[in-house]
Amino acid sequence: MAEAHQAVAFQFTITPEGIDLQLSYQALNQIYLSGLRSWKKRVSRMRNSVIKGVYPASPSSWLFVVIATLVTMYMHSDPSMGLIAKIQQHLPLSLNVSLSAQGQTVVSALVFSTLLWLSLILALRFCLKLLLSYHQWMFERHGQISNTTKVWVTLVRLFSSRKPLLYSYQTSLPHLPVPAIKDTLSRYLESVRPLLSDVEFKQMTELASQFESTLGNRLQRYLKLKALWATNYVSDWWEEYVYLRSRSPIMVNSNYYGMDFLYVTPTPLQAARAGNTITALLLYRRKVNREELKPSRVPGTVIPLCAAQCERMFNTTRTPGAETGTAMFSPVSLHYNVLQHWQDSEFVAVYHNGRYFRLWVYCAGRLLSPREIEYQIQRILDDSSPPQPGEEKLGALTAGDRIPWSQMRKQYFTSGVNKRSLDVIEKAAFFVTLDDEEQGMRGEDPVKNLDCYAKSLLHGKCYDRWFDKSFSIVIYKNGKNGLNAEHSWADAPTVAHLWEYTLATDAFQLGYTEDGHCKGQVDRSLPHPQRLVWDIPSEAQVQRSLAVAQALADDVDCHVFPFRDFGKGRIKKLRISPDAFIQISLQLAYYRDRGGFCLTYEASMTRLFREGRTETVRSCSNESCDFVKALEEEQCRRLFQLASEKHQNLYRLAMTGAGIDRHLFCLYVVSKYLGVESSFLKQVLSEPWRLSTSQTPVQQMELFDLKNHPDFISLGGGFGPVADDGYGVSYIIVGEDMINFHVSSKYSCSETDSHRFGAQIIKAIQDIMTLLSVDSKTSSSSKSTAQPETKKLL
Template identity: 75%
Template sequence: MAEAHQAVAFQFTVTPEGIDLQLSHQALTEIYLSGVRSWKKRIIRLKNSVITGVYPASPSSWLFVVIAILATMYTRSDPSMGLIAKIQEHLPVSQSMSTQCQAVVSAVLFSTMLWLLLIFTMRLCLKQLLSYHRWMFEQHGKMSNTTKVWVALVRIFSGRKPLLYSYQGSLPNLPLPTIKDTVKRYLESVRPLMDDTQYERMTKLAAEFESSLGNRLHWYLKLKALWASNYVSDWWEEYVYLRGRSPIMVNSNYYGMDFLYVTPTPIQSARAGNSIHAFFLYRRKLNKEEIKPSRIPGTVIPLCAAQCERIFNTTRTPGEETDTVQHWQDSDYVVAYHRGRYFRLRVYQAGRLLSPREIEFQVQRILDDPSPPSKGEAKLGALTAGDRIPWAKARTKYFSSGVNKRSLDCIERAAFFVTLDDDEQGMMGDDPAASLDRYAKSLLHGKCYDRWFDKSFSVVYYKNGKNGINAEHSWADAPVLAHLWEYTLATDSFQLGYNAEGHCKGDVDSSLPRPQKLNWEILPECEEQISQSLAVAQALADDVDFHVFSFRDFGKGKVKKCRVSPDAFIQMALQLAYYRDRRTFCLTYEASMTRLFREGRTETVRSCTNESSAFVRALDGGEAADVCRRLFRAALDKHQNLYRMAMTGAGIDRHLFCLYVVSKYLGVESPFLKEVLSEPWRLSTSQTPVQQVELFDLVNHPEYISCGGGFGPVADDGYGVSYCIVGDNLINFHISCKHSCPDTDAHKFGAQIRKALHDLIQMLSPNQKEPNKTEESRPEVKKDL
């Protein structure tokens, strides 16, 4: 209990001789250094808020404007056209100043107002420039003169050396489509999924909605679009994520994998030491806004960074009706789970971030700790994996006071959650394909009680040195966390590195206080609730069927040589694979970002179109190659157009969703909206792009490839498909479905995807020899620990 005593700054007891006061100098020093660190962060935030607030100008430009105005005064010219004199007349302290001093103060005030006006004008101009999206619809490689001028103006008004949040005030608001356009595009999207009778019925419902209730709902939505910076995001977060009462494990949370072929060290504690240190390096850069603003690849167009604010120190708190997302400004520790125990692991000592070797030392202490878990502690995390209402009630009843509240607060306020897993995972053994499937399932749900699914993200470290990440979805979308994960993997392996024995580099201070074990007092009725939540979660986890595979026969390099978008190519392959698997088409969800706009999140690309279904039928029916290629090009063009429209705010699903929310607020029923919102997404797809290509040298180190990540199926009778295009010759696929559905099989669907990819590339380049169809080819690896 030494660490507990050190945490007390002073102790006093009353004795017959008087008051016995004992001070802990170490604790007082820690308090002092913690305060210094906190004030440093406040000063940095204040400085950054000033820099961001005046961007695209700089604070130093104020001095330039002041000097320029003062210089003109000495040349006896008046650039203010009499405004400086007016200000001078109305100065409240003019009686206590000399005339010359009054003139200088008035000039400074005028200069400041002129400077602020220039900033406002520049930001308004940049906002208008960023509202231009016609460049996205131009043919690749052929830029119009208008777009060339626009690019030049964006560069001029974008300023220099932007911070992470510099562009936030200049991003345009998400535009609101018209009812007419949305209904028209919706009917077009469902045409290949309905027969003539069904389509005629839906057309009548849509026409009735458009001519009556739709306009009334749209009017309210217009008011919100004028008032709010984004008319979708707050409702999307609340109603799609936070109000969901079913388990977030599998249904909402997603995962990211480690390197596919390389494990930098086989030592579990060393891997944790390096990567935890890298996570906090990223957080330091995030707090200082030193991370470069994300942009559309190959352009100067910035993306919204609002989601980055809640990466760390964030948790989802359960409620009976709706959950809430709580975020704290700072946290100097993580909480680690190992063999049923929870430990508070501080990563700062005397105001400094612990070195990777010191974090490894602390993690090893946790691994070596022989203490047993408290009664009911081992499977406590199952509460976060089960239904939300029982967890909310249990939290209020059993964790609102005493030792349980203190320990729960410790978990929820932690920077992130760490699981030290006793299992070994990764591509290994005699059946590497099956081992990848087990690895994916482990990251998605684990044992259903050894992750804290409410945390913004949990990092899992396996016994053999492999790691992975599980993320809660409400606070942000996958690309935001993927950016952090890429940085961590690259920093861990290429910057921090390991010594010859596989340990973290550097020395260790063995006097560091031991990680503090959290204490719990779990009542029998609480244990019963934990068991019930675990049963719900376990049934859900057991029902998930997963298949992960790397497709190495060809990649985006060969696809691009055919003058085809790799993403559109894969989407057409998925349509072909699904049709061959189920002999029908389905409503298909492809995630597209809307971060071109302030507080933008996602929009849906409905990848199953009239054009794609016509192509699939033609190819599967044995039509002539020329006919199939023509239909294929038409399907690709349609998909690309839909994707661009979704990115530029002209999608249909978020608009329909918000109209439905308004109808619920007004208490009116719409048969059209009710049917639209109840349609199942039997094929839910998402691409995980590599955002920081510069961090990975795939030419010299092709083995350092991340396998990407995945998610659970959205529909009980459907598939979830995530894919990651890595380099020119690799595509990773993550396929999920449910065992309980007799019509779905992840491995069977994976085989259909492989066949579809080969059939499409053969159709596009019939004269080229088909590559060898090796299911799991592996590059030469320099070092695989």
């Protein structure tokens, strides 16, 4: 058994001659090296804290200020205007006794220089925060940049000239502003106008007006007070009440997935793919810990985005928390969830064939080579030992309802071997599943196989993933991979950044040998991966959780398809935003599919602000509805332009903190704390999002050479439907000529069909492009024929 290979630092035997102490120098050396690695990390963190603490200045600038002060004093000039003399008068008596007059002056100058340096840092940071609070640049047309924006860009570049660490900008990012309640209500009414009849809209307008004149302003005052005190007035409540307070399964309902390359599988060997994937993830973690990653920025600009979500990427688990006596949203007791994060972890948890293992990824203070991790993974694959009673389907507890999982955890996992084994999973850097299936776009029916691939990553067998981990990696039998991510700790762009780095590092940097194995040497004396031990006296609750999860998984209808007719290159030639083009196409597709319009959710980031997460772009607007209706009646280039501009404006408002839904959500939370009811807020927050959409951004195109390696393109990822009678749509714009779509719905709803909706999306995109291309050619032709006339007139 693997347990027999655990190292022991010392052994002792009591004999008549005394105590015979036997030290294991190899084990002690491992302890020493592991401790040395930990201290190196502590020193690195302290160093980074100093560097980012003085940003945008540098630590060496202190020496420049000191020298400048001393040189000025040497020239018989007082740069402090008498402050140095006052500091010298207040020096401790012990210093006055031990130092000469000249020494006291130098010490006073050092104190003054340090205070001046700190003041300059605060001033620089304040100026940078003011600069980053300017968002008018987002609303200016391409090629029509104002002089104010040009000066602003120059100043931002000047303040950002030093190479920043990952978290250098955090203290300089502005706080998310609270929109005026009048503006939010006005934008809300505008967003629901195309969805309501005249009578319904009149009633909603009256509700909004009543809310503003009575309860709204009172709630707004509390919200402004929180905004003054808290770093971000939305994020903590959003995390707690939208994610962590949920009692329903997080599998399908909350977790999302990311896919491998579409056309390429770098190696067919499961253990080798696992070796490189795990190594790449751990290299990314090292960059995060050392803050060596470049801060994310708005694409094509120098504007930084908040990096706070990176902090809990690894060594993090969502756990079912204790029962509370009161609940904000319910008069009865409530089970909630807790996010637990550990500073470091030197192992990963691995699931294979119904067994759980702990795989150490460090040895003697060094990261194992990819070939060594492959060797260890192969040991797990070759292990033929059967699962222990209750072990195989234990993961179903994380897939079902949260209350039973909390009760089961409290009853069976608070002590003994169960607690120790559960601690290994929860404290692991991340979770790895070695799946016994083959997935990907393969075989005689690649379309159907892509759909199966998506369903596998979204829920698997409902017990072979640990859905509570911040993310779980899945390595399939044929070498394909993917991930399943828990949603509460971060949003998809943060995970997408990680996954882009992992795929690129795996394929282009680490690479494989000609026979498909990982590169590197193997130390065959490595201890075997450790089997986790369980004592599960009853499997009844596991089976009940599995039944709930299985019913949920069986109901999900996933459809994944790449659109290759054209991509953002052709769309941008028409001077149209690719995102607006796709969103309006989705409106047209939904109208054709369901015969009407619906409340549409598009996720937009608010990471221009500190600890920002997301805001909703309500893509179904008056302008988009007018265009769709006009297109069905065969007239409408101008209406599409209006709809596109409207969508872009809505997106910019959401990014700059002037969205609708997070403000209304926080007002609702305040009303619950105050114990008051608002029929307006209650109705607003109960409206279903029948079309929930999200774009997966490509953030690191420099990692992928699509010209020389055109097949190494990612499929992106997707998520489950938000409404029982709606669609979930995720899309990724890859390169210039391709858009990949992920559509989900529920089989139990007779009105939805993911494949049918996918076909409607393709037709809508093609029809709109045909319309715009014809109009564009007509416009160009008119201009060319009119040109000679103009010359004659001149």
